[in-house]
Structure formats: C-alpha cells, structure tokens
Amino acid sequence: MSLFHPVGRSSVAGLRRARRIPAGERLYRAGAEGPAWRLHAGAIRLDTTGPDGHAAFASLAIAGDILGCESMLFGGHTFSATALTECWLLPWPRGRSEAVADGLLASLAQAQQRAASIVALRGGQATARVLGLIRLLRDNAGRVILPTRQDIADITGLRFETISRIMKGLERSGLLVPVRIEGVRATRAYAVDPVLLGGLPVA
Incomplete structure (x- = not known):
C-alpha cells in the first residue's frame, strides 16, 4: 500500500x-x-x-x-x-x-x-447509497477517508452487516484500493478508481 x-x-x-x-x-x-x-x-x-x-x-x-x-x-x-x-x-x-x-x-x-x-443517501439501492457517500467525501487526488462502518450505516440508513458486505465487494472489484495514511486506520483509507466509480449508479 x-x-x-x-x-x-x-x-x-x-x-x-x-x-x-x-x-x-x-x-x-x-x-x-x-x-x-x-x-x-x-x-x-x-x-x-x-x-x-x-x-x-x-x-x-x-x-x-x-x-x-x-x-x-x-x-x-x-x-x-x-x-x-x-x-x-x-x-x-x-x-x-x-x-x-x-x-x-x-x-x-x-x-x-x-x-x-443526503436525502438520496438514505433511499434507493444499498450499493448506490454507499457510492454516493464515497463521491461526497473523496478528495481531488482521488482518495477518501471513510467514517466507521457504523457511521456509514447511520448516514445511509442501512444495516452494519450490509455496509460490511458492500465494502468488501468494492475492495474486491478494485474500486476501493486500501492505502496507508498517517494516523488513519487501515480499514478507512482508500484510493478510488475513477473509471470504475463513474460506471456505477448514482444514489
């Protein structure tokens, strides 16, 4: 990483x-x-x-x-x-x-x-909600530091287990690539593939 x-x-x-x-x-x-x-x-x-x-x-x-x-x-x-x-x-x-x-x-x-x-983040397909939050929080360099899984669940109105499953799927697809950021837990910092993100649904 x-x-x-x-x-x-x-x-x-x-x-x-x-x-x-x-x-x-x-x-x-x-x-x-x-x-x-x-x-x-x-x-x-x-x-x-x-x-x-x-x-x-x-x-x-x-x-x-x-x-x-x-x-x-x-x-x-x-x-x-x-x-x-x-x-x-x-x-x-x-x-x-x-x-x-x-x-x-x-x-x-x-x-x-x-x-x-934010209203859109709480309705529609589960994966699209999480992707909407990623789009909202990513920086100009294509990196994102995500909240805890529980915070993501609260923001999107989804279950903790659903968030965990979606995050694992996004990592497997290559859309989210874990990176090391000083002072940030390894499970919360990612580089975002803009091509893959652009081809997925918007919340």
Whole structure:
C-alpha cells in the first residue's frame, strides 16, 4: 500500500489559529454555548437527540461549511457535532463584514445543495447509497477517508452487516484500493478508481 499524509494537513500547517479535531471526538453538544467554526478539512456528523435520548443522524458537514453559527443567534447549538475523520477548523467569522456575509451565503448554498444529496443517501439501492457517500467525501487526488462502518450505516440508513458486505465487494472489484495514511486506520483509507466509480449508479 502507498503512504499518504492525512487529508488537509499540509494545507492548514501555516494557519496559526486552526484547531485539529481527531476522528471520533465531539466538537460541541446540542444546546451548549460556543463559537462558530469553518470546516477547512475533514467531515463532521451532525446529530439530533431522539425521543429515546440517543443520537440520531441529522446531516453531514464537509470542507467549506460553517458550523455552529446558530449559536450566535439562539445562544446554543442546534445539533451535536462529532468528527467522522480528522478535521481542521478555523474560527468564524474572520475578516471584513462583507467577506463574512459572502462566506455565509456560499456556505448556506452549499449546505442546501448537500441536503438533497443526503436525502438520496438514505433511499434507493444499498450499493448506490454507499457510492454516493464515497463521491461526497473523496478528495481531488482521488482518495477518501471513510467514517466507521457504523457511521456509514447511520448516514445511509442501512444495516452494519450490509455496509460490511458492500465494502468488501468494492475492495474486491478494485474500486476501493486500501492505502496507508498517517494516523488513519487501515480499514478507512482508500484510493478510488475513477473509471470504475463513474460506471456505477448514482444514489
């Protein structure tokens, strides 16, 4: 397997105020007060609290999204936010008010477009749902660091066993090729074959 550095690390090394969140660590809890952040690299899971008191998947944040800005209006966070992969965040807002407004509008537009993608991830053929998540999370170099199998199951609305079976099939087909990325478990980092991915159904 080839060795890659973690996604986004080189691009944030020079940003003095960047905050690193390891995979699996919570950024904030629903109802808690706190600042807003712009996600520079990585993926974050947003959860609500279900009637039974357990976390229920609500949405997904990826690079470029602004997180927690509702706390500036309502005094608390609407969702709980947990890192699915290693994440780098920057304090928000930063800079001139005009740039802040433009950044917020761009983030809202991106989040609105992704909402449709997330709905698609929870319906249709099981394999297409997993492929949709891979398309959403892969980087420009054709690599992807995936969440845990249980997180993938929660995001796609599928059973853990189904996710395991699909992942094994994608590896056997050559669409996903395991790679070594510093600090990332071997079962979660892959190079994605763009030709094979392009020939498979979209969720």
